[in-house]
Amino acid sequence: MVKLMRFLRPYRYMVVMTMVFVLLQSIANLYLPTLMSDIVNEGIVKENTGYIWKIGGLMLLVSAVGAVLSVAASYLSSRAASGFGKMLRSSVFTHIERFSLQEFDKLGTASLITRTTNDITQVQQVLNMMLRMMVMAPMMCIGGIVMALSKDAHLSLVIIVAVPILALAIFGIGSKGIPYFKAMQTKIDKLNLVLREYLTGIRVVRAFNRTEHEQERFNRANEDVTATAIKANQIMAGMMPVMMLMMNVTQIAIIWFGGLRISTGHMQVGDLMAFLQYAMQILFSLMMASMMFSMVPRASASAMRIHEVLATDPVIHDSEKAGTKESSERGQVTFDKVTFRYPGAEKPALSSISFTAKPGQVTAIIGGTGSGKSTLVSLIPRFYDVESGSIRIGNTDVRDMSQSALRSRIGFVPQKALLFTGTIADNIRYGKEDATDEEVVHAAQVAQAAEFIADMKDGVHTVLAQGGSNLSGGQKQRLSIARALVRKPDVYVFDDSFSALDFKTDAKLRAALKNETENATVIIVAQRVNTVMDADQIIVLEEGEIAGTGTHRELLETCAVYREIVKSQLTEEEIA
Template sequence: MVKKRIIKYAVPYLPMIFLAIVLLFAQANLDLSLPDYLSDIVDTGIQQQGIESTVPLGIRETEMHKLELFMTPEEETLIKGNYSLITNTSQNYEEYLEEYPILVNESIYVLSNASKSDIEGLEPAMAELMTVVFSLNQIYNATQHNVTIDTGMDLGFDLTMFPTESSFYQFLEFVVDPANRTVMREGIVENFSALGETMLNQIAIVAVIAEYEAIGVDIDNIELMFILKSGGIMLLFTLLSVIATVTVGFLAAKTSAGMAQKIRADVFEQVENFSSAEFDSFSTASLITRSTNDVTQIQMMVFIIVRMVFYAPIMGIGGVIRALDKASSMWWIVGIAVLLLILLILTVFIVAFPKFKIVQKLIDRLNLVSRENLSGMMVIRAFNMQKNEEERFENANRDLTKVSLFINRIMVIMMPMMMLIMNVLTLAIIWYGSHEVADGTMQVGDMIAFLQYAMQIVMAFLMVTMMFIILPRASVSVERIKEVLNTEPSIKDIQNPKQFASPFEGKIEFRDVSFRYPNAEKDILHNISFTAHPGQMTAFIGATGSGKSTIVNLIPRFYEASKGSILIDGINIQEVTQHDLREKLGYVPQKNTLFSGTIESNLLYANENATQEELKNAIITAQAAEFVFAKDQGMSLAISQGGTNVSGGQKQRLSIARALLEQPPIYIFDDSFSALDFKTDAALRRALKQTTGNSTLLIVTQRVSTVMNAEQIIVLDEGRIIGKGTHEQLLETCETYKEIAVSQLALEGLS
């Protein structure tokens, strides 16, 4: 037998799942981009006043000359090649004047249409040059105000020998000569580089801001535009993330609901194909739980998988990568937090998983007790057993509650523990990061971004936690559903079935049939042989438990005969399809079942195309007209679930009417007259004789009066035929039948 796998139900939804994964990947990247932009707003937008590059867009000619003092020949060629000198005689002078008001008094160098790669190539050199000149300018300003400063640099000259009333350019000419300018530059750069590349760039940005202020650039506008641009991108990314979230939620819901619908339908179809043997191995309460609660658990699992299983790893891994890119020195903080989270999740999973298996079985038990209490309420009240049943229900309820509380307590511990880890992680990042910021090796925005990435990593693990709550219980439900789907029905159609001959007669023949219930130690029927002819009534009578109902249940193949064969019109019933076989039968079971609806809908269950006239005739034949047509509703009278709003006799007569409406060639009445009074029983048998004159009639009964006129009466005792014949013949040849007849008909006579 090919085992059915739950995963196959996802195949029709693979395109939707793939689309969801793509959207989740996009959403994760959008969410991971937000801390970067926040970092840029803090570092570049606020601290650097919107200045992104150490390469100024414009610089005064005099400032360029100062930079030239420290340029190498290669740098001078590179820089001069990307800048153009704008004077008051230049063709595009008016165009630049509005942007750079300093042009009225001084010529400036303007960055040409350099590409992004050209600017990136200029940044290292310009960062060093701007830092060197800016640092020397700070030293110069200190000397002009007679301020003693500790430069921390070995400049190679005595500042006290420099005249205090000289220009900065004269200062540079004094301290810089072609022989030592490279050494001086390297010394200053090395001094700042020791604090980190971040500090070097920060000094260079400050120098660029000072130059922009000098040439009249609107720094406030640059700062505002940068913040608005970065904030706008963040809002756009947030909107796109929301759209992706909603779309993925829709796809996940559609996928999970669609899979659940198909699984539920297949489980129901599989159960419909079960024989009575399979129903004996699966309780009704368990099958109800598997078709409802277990399928719901699988639906939730699929939704969580599509929505979070793919998203959480992307967020977690992406968060780690980006966090380390922002501040690799703090990797150990995230590493410890992740390790603690993994240990916490594994511990909870190991403790809670075994309990999930118990929960579903306890739900089965609770459903069983509830179903028995509701269906048997009248019996419970009749014997004043309410307290006992309340205690029985309370025990089942208490057991389920106890296990559920245990699981919930374990799961509840996870949230505060994870929040504790997250808060400690936050404190550690702020404490360690603040020292990094103070030392100049990290910017405030980078620390904030690192903190946000750490939170995203923790949130990813929170999502994993939710999966560990749902997946263990769902995995148990998956196994329970697979048990049903992979249970091979013991009664199934053969590969190449035969067809009944036309015209169909309805002759039934049992040939040496024995039967044993599954897992039973001995047979309940022994070597049963008889023939039931069309147009005749064959009745089965005997003590309770003698096998009467078992015999007639073998004909529709509710059970399969253990030995021997059953033939209809000379064809073994195992060689035709169950559909074709049951299409020839009109069956009234021992336990009559009516469905919620109306009388008409219950009768049409046998023949949906029946006319009103046929419905009326069936009701009259079944002796049900007196209570059906006595009320104004007639056949529109509502029937409650299980037919609880009609009496036992009325239910039996409606069940008989339903079987008559099918007009089959074979009728099986399994103790279907027990709830009828003798007068109604006699009237019904007379009507049946007229209606089913050419059909094969099989009747199981305890009443001798019901079978007195039968062409063949089969007497059973402990699964064996001990008598066979007519009423008169059995009175003479079968002592058991005679005892039954005497006990029932003593007051009326034996014939």
């Protein structure tokens, strides 16, 4: 947790004032039993009514000041802890934004969500408590012992015996509970993963009638978290009875031996009453420490998980010489002996890939499932970095460009059409934030989306459901294409983005794209031969290697892999 305390620096004045107020509140609380002792010894025993009123009024004043200080300390500690949580969440989110896909694969999306929400909340709550307790608990304990000694040193032997026994009991119980609190956060990750998979895959779950299976998965994960939480809290629940037992035994011992001291004239009644309150304050301070002791382990586990995120350096980062320099061939994409393998994989996903995609031309990539098509195009915007070789846009290696500059020149349409909650216009403007209404409408027309948008009640201002679930697969793909078109980039990458379109819409869309992208480089990944057969250049992939390069006619004569793909999709008449 200490490593995260740097996020508390902007609130250091609030922290200091909280500690000052808590210190003054503790002094006020420690002063009250002494005043009560004086009332009994000097006022009640000696029947001095004026003195009772005088000291009683002072007690009310001290209590009022203590209450005001307590409220002020609680307010400032809450402000500081909330500010800490806000800054930490913002920092974690900003850091996650810099992650490459490799870091997401390593840490897991569900875990990152838990760390950004639940874990930070855990740390924030404990910090709020610590800002007050870390001053109050030791102050009340040490101050109580000093004041008790001042009242009667001999009777303090009872406290000297009780405190170590209670401290050992707290430590013993707490040390057994710590492992369970640490395990809880990992199990919450698993629960979030199951819940996230169910919510995002709800259509598949219901289509295959697997609702009961998912219910069982969730119940198992839920019961696992619950069982761990119950076990941890059962252990920690033993702390309160032990403390109450020790407090009651201590009270009885103080009253017993204090009564003997009074009967022999070594102690006054008021001093015994004050001594009893100081003993309770000491034991209550230990109780406050035990509450922190039960919460800190879980917060420490959460803090370690948060720190792990912040300490994870993205594999992909801008080099020191990264710039935005451009060559005359601004959109030309060149793969030069590119080899890439996923982290931990034995075999490369791509091996020695070399080709050039030129502006004004359409370069198509086709191949069987798992041949590396999507992997290849994901290297262009640096979702991953190559293992060897280079990828250049113009004459500049993509690794020598800033990620922002590189991606601003690419219109990327992913394999899975992803839309955001908001209007259709908002989703299209995601590609270009300052796009005019005319640009939005034009992009929709080119993407063949204008017709179905016009049929909607509010047109481009129609609000989409989460993930665009109120649209068909083909409609979502067309809006994803419009989002890429509106930014007018140098390079268009369509990663199997026409798969959900019927052949008529596919043909109309490709015809419209020719005019829209005539000065740009277009790279299309596709499964269907009809989509790629008119391309200027077709790259055929097989098991991560190039099996052939050329036009449709050339590949029919020279590439067996391409001929096999064509024969599986087209009739003899269509091939001829």
